[in-house]
Amino acid sequence: MSDPNDLAAFLDLGWQRLTRGVQDRRAAARHPVFATVSTKGLPEARTVVLRAADRGAATVEIHTDSGSGKMISLRQTPVAQLHIWDEKARLQIRLSTSVEINQGASVAQDWARVPEGSRMAYGASPKPGSPIARAHAYTKLSRESAFAVLICTIREIELMQLSDPHRRAVFKAETGWQGGWIVP
Template sequence: MTDWFETPEGIWQRLWQTLATGVTDPGHPARLPAFATVSPQGWPEARKVVLRSADQASATVTVHTDLYSGKIASLQATPRAALLIWDAGDALQIRLQAQVTIQSGDQTRALWDSVPDHARQSYGVTPPPGTPIPKALAYVKEPNPATFAVLTCTLSQIDAVHLGTAHRRAHFSRGRAWIGEWLSP
């Protein structure tokens, strides 16, 4: 029997299983990927986000954010992002590169209605995220559907590295119809 990491196809299936588990299991390492953008001033920025969906058929993942967070300005200037996941249990690193579309307002209202009350607290804070405040808790959380945004990440490339006894690296791209190729790790 072949282990999942011995073929590009096996790695492809495992990385999508990992992403799907990250969406449904709050304790899984894929739940909180690093999300990297480039600021309007050209600086790299990375932060943790919550993975909200992963769709293999369309090769998309989504995350939610506050419409007034810094990542929105960054994505408006350069609508690209990279996501990074490290799954120590599988010794698997997954890097995703994506074009990002921002949706808010009427486009996201139906989804907002399904967001649990405790999670709504993350969308709508006064003053807006990143604003200087005089004390650590000098802000008010006011859930507001008008500040809820969905970032749809349409994947263009995926790089997966298995750091087992023998390291293996597979690269997948939309341009190659997601057919994997081995790369030197």
């Protein structure tokens, strides 16, 4: 049996489950909850698609419509927490991140890789979140200028596993991802 006190193996498991979300549409990590802080200081959470996860760079990537409400929040408070509940691994993953917004020429290559059918997610008119008279009173414009790539640099990873007994650990960038156990 593997050593339950092996912090490095626990972190490896977290990254394995996270990166699986990028390749496998059915993986739990495909759809993290992305939580930000509104301009009024209130919490706001929504489901997103995990587009990339890079352990070496300690980053994850999310794509969004630059007209969406989260952009206003991120411009004021450029931090986000990503939350994943991976039922198969009985693992909760929380990533505390700093967010950099990328648009325009710097993301032209990413835009080129967005499949034609998925481009309509960028450039809603009127803007996402605008009140409308009828459910379908909007158009999707597939606009490259509305394509934003959020590069989230991970400062802290918290893992909680519903093993018997439960295990919970925190890994911080500032300590070289060394990690430490905490009470679940």
